[in-house]
Amino acid sequence: MSHSFVSDIFNVQKGERLKTSLLFLWFFLFICVYYILRPIRRGLVLEGLGNDNMPFVYMGTALVTGVVVWIYSKFAHLPRKPLISSIYGIFMVNLLLWWQAFQFESNVTSGLFWVWLDVFSIMGVTLFWMYANDIFDSSAAKRLFGIIAGGGGLGAVLGSTITATLVKLLGTTNMLLVAAGLIGVTLGIFLYMESVFARTGAIDNKKKKKEEYDKKSFAQIFAHIGANKFLLFLTLVVCFERMTPDFIQFLYHEVLTGMAKGSAGIAAIDAQFEQWRGICEFGIEMFIVAYVIKRFGSGFSLASSGVAICGSLIAFAILANPLIVIAVFHADEAIRHSWFKAAKELTYTVTNRQVLYMIKPVIEMFCYRFSRGIAGVAIYLVNTVFGWGINGIMVTGGLCAAAWAIFAWKLNDEFRRLEVKAQIEKAFTEVPDTMPQAQAQKADDKETREVGSV
Numbered sequence: 001m002s003h004s005f006v007s008d009i010f011n012v013q014k015g016e017r018l019k020t021s022l023l024f025l026w027f028f029l030f031i032c033v034y035y036i037l038r039p040i041r042r043g044l045v046l047e048g049l050g051n052d053n054m055p056f057v058y059m060g061t062a063l064v065t066g067v068v069v070w071i072y073s074k075f076a077h078l079p080r081k082p083l084i085s086s087i088y089g090i091f092m093v094n095l096l097l098w099w100q101a102f103q104f105e106s107n108v109t110s111g112l113f114w115v116w117l118d119v120f121s122i123m124g125v126t127l128f129w130m131y132a133n134d135i136f137d138s139s140a141a142k143r144l145f146g147i148i149a150g151g152g153g154l155g156a157v158l159g160s161t162i163t164a165t166l167v168k169l170l171g172t173t174n175m176l177l178v179a180a181g182l183i184g185v186t187l188g189i190f191l192y193m194e195s196v197f198a199r200t201g202a203i204d205n206k207k208k209k210k211e212e213y214d215k216k217s218f219a220q221i222f223a224h225i226g227a228n229k230f231l232l233f234l235t236l237v238v239c240f241e242r243m244t245p246d247f248i249q250f251l252y253h254e255v256l257t258g259m260a261k262g263s264a265g266i267a268a269i270d271a272q273f274e275q276w277r278g279i280c281e282f283g284i285e286m287f288i289v290a291y292v293i294k295r296f297g298s299g300f301s302l303a304s305s306g307v308a309i310c311g312s313l314i315a316f317a318i319l320a321n322p323l324i325v326i327a328v329f330h331a332d333e334a335i336r337h338s339w340f341k342a343a344k345e346l347t348y349t350v351t352n353r354q355v356l357y358m359i360k361p362v363i364e365m366f367c368y369r370f371s372r373g374i375a376g377v378a379i380y381l382v383n384t385v386f387g388w389g390i391n392g393i394m395v396t397g398g399l400c401a402a403a404w405a406i407f408a409w410k411l412n413d414e415f416r417r418l419e420v421k422a423q424i425e426k427a428f429t430e431v432p433d434t435m436p437q438a439q440a441q442k443a444d445d446k447e448t449r450e451v452g453s454v
Contacts, residue, residue: 013143016136020144022193023132028151028158029186030128033179034121035159035278039271040175041117042256045110046266051253052384055376057111058246061118062373068119069366070218076358080134081194083357084127088187091120095180102173118369126364129345130356131190135197138349138419145342146289152337153285156278164271221362230418231355233411234347235363237302239371240404241340244309245332246375247397250383251390252329255322277330284338292339293346299412301343305335306404313398317391347411350418 045057075083094116101109136144163175225231260269293301312328348356382392 016140016144019135019193019197020147022189023128023148024151026151026186026189026193027128027148028155029182029189030124031152031155032159032162033182033186034117034124035156035274036163036175036179036182037117039160039163039267039274041110041114042253042266042270045114046253046257051250051257053111054250054253055380055383057114058376058379059373060111061115062370062376064115065119065122065369066366068123069362072123072361072365073218073221073358076361080131080357081191084131084190085187087123087127088183088190091124092180092183092187094120095176095183099173099176099180102176118372119365122365122368123361126361129348130360133345133348133356134353136349138346138422141346141349142293143290145345146285146293146339149289149338149342150282150285153278153282156281156337157275158278160271160274160278164268164275218362221359224359225363230347230350230411230414231359231363233407233414234344235367236407237344237404237411238363238368239374240306240400240407241336242368242371243375243378244306244397244400244404245329245336246372247379247393247400248309248325248329248332250379250393251316251325254390255325258322273326273330277334281334281337284334289339289342293343297412298343298346298415299409301339302408302412303405305332305340306401306408308332308335309401310398310405313394313401317394347415350415350422
């Protein structure tokens, strides 16, 4: 292994180590919670509602997420400490309430829990990456986001292992108490970071230090997205990133229900698959992500999962082997959680804090989950109304995957353009003493206008 390859993997500079370690731990614990709950959710819903009713669950997710994001938008202008800590505190209380609700389990409760976990996961992860984008610039992000994302891979291993090991012993419901305790620990990590780094000044390494910014209505946010090519392509990538895997997941559920019976049985076998994939994810995130982004670029990283899904669906259409469905489902998850996720979060580093805290949640939560609702409608129409079955699901999923890859390359072009502009302007603003005062002020004003327009 060459020195260059090693430096690509572990290039954490002095002053970044504690922040990187704490973010790694935060992400590790949150994803651990999600992977404790995800197999449980799948077992409860597939046993109770059945796979044919999943499109209605997806539609419910879209509606509930829309309401949640609308509520969030009313508080998004708050400083990040009360904003993020309040939401994570609500998560912990919610888990305790769900534990109580499942003492009187019903099919409706299982469906509502699926919807809640969708909102929980996307909001928790979005808040985490908003924070990471806020404290690292694009140069640091290229080196560190792969390492930080490795916490998610390790968390997936531990979470799925906990569920696979304990679900039959403790029961599905009592696993919620374990999850609630771990969310409390993640909240403590965030508050510790805010306390330590805010006191030393190391938490705010960007030029724009104000916590406040102009409020925007939903209509203004969508108008802003539509008028900006970078944000438009980013939104389209996020939408197809969510829609495409839901078609694969429908096929995956069909395979799972043929392999196991009962909620605990389905949860156990799914957790075992998650466990092995989590091990692979951790290795990819820790040792490969930074290398892939540096050597192959962000365009490849953003588009590769869509291309892989297209190829796998063609293979499944030819061979009709259910192992292909299992492989493509987990391969897509591994890619999306590793270099795709790191590359997508990297693109946000050329934006400002208004985009991070006001517009990003609309893209990553509302648009992301609304796209799941669209996928639910499409699955219902293709599978039930038109009666095209598995073949129709495969064709629709393949078209979505192709669109994902195309928009990913367009997004990368816009990101590279903005990144070069930001680097040029930064070079001028970092040497104001070598320029006349008026010229330095002009460069500062230009930077503010360009970033604000994103």
